[in-house]
Amino acid sequence: MSNYTDRLGNRLNALLEKNYDAEKGYKKAAANAKHIGLKNFFNKKAQERYDFGHELKTEIKAFGQPVENEGSLTGTAHRAWMDVIAALSTDNDESMLEEAIRGEKAAIAEYEEVIEEIGLPLNTKNMLYNQKSHIEKELSTIKRLEDLK
Numbered sequence: 001m002s003n004y005t006d007r008l009g010n011r012l013n014a015l016l017e018k019n020y021d022a023e024k025g026y027k028k029a030a031a032n033a034k035h036i037g038l039k040n041f042f043n044k045k046a047q048e049r050y051d052f053g054h055e056l057k058t059e060i061k062a063f064g065q066p067v068e069n070e071g072s073l074t075g076t077a078h079r080a081w082m083d084v085i086a087a088l089s090t091d092n093d094e095s096m097l098e099e100a101i102r103g104e105k106a107a108i109a110e111y112e113e114v115i116e117e118i119g120l121p122l123n124t125k126n127m128l129y130n131q132k133s134h135i136e137k138e139l140s141t142i143k144r145l146e147d148l149k
Contacts, residue, residue: 009065
C-alpha cells in the first residue's frame with residue numbers, strides 16, 4: 001500500500017505544484033494587465049488556483065503524504081517570460097490572455113492524466129474531475145475575452 005500512496009502523493013503534489021505556478025502566474029498577469037476587467041479576472045483565477053491548492057493539500061494529507069509547498073522552476077521561468085512579454089508587447093493584455101490559454105490547456109492535460117490513474121479513490125477522482133471541469137469552463141471564458149480584444 002505504501003508504494004501506491006507514495007505514487008498518489010507524488011501525482012497530487014505535482015498537480016499542487018502546477019496550481020501554485022498557475023496562482024503565481026495569474027497574479028503576475030493581473031499585475032501586468034492594463035484593463036481593469038482583466039486585472040479582476042486574473043485575480044479571480046489566482047484565488048481559484050489557491051483554493052484548488054488547498055483542496056489538493058487536504059487530499060495529500062489524507063493519504064499521509066508530505067505536502068510540497070513550492071512552485072516549479074518551469075513556473076518561475078514562465079513568469080519571467082510573462083514579464084518579458086509585458087515589456088516588449090504592444091498589446092500586453094492579449095499576450096497575457098494567450099499565455100493563460102496555453103497554461104490552462106496544459107493544466108487540463110495533466111489533470112486528465114492523473115484522473116485516468118487506475119485505482120484512484122472515487123472522492124479523489126471526483127475532486128480532480130471537478131477542478132478540471134472548472135478549468136475547462138474558464139478556458140472558454142479566456143478564449144472569449146481574447147476574441148473581444
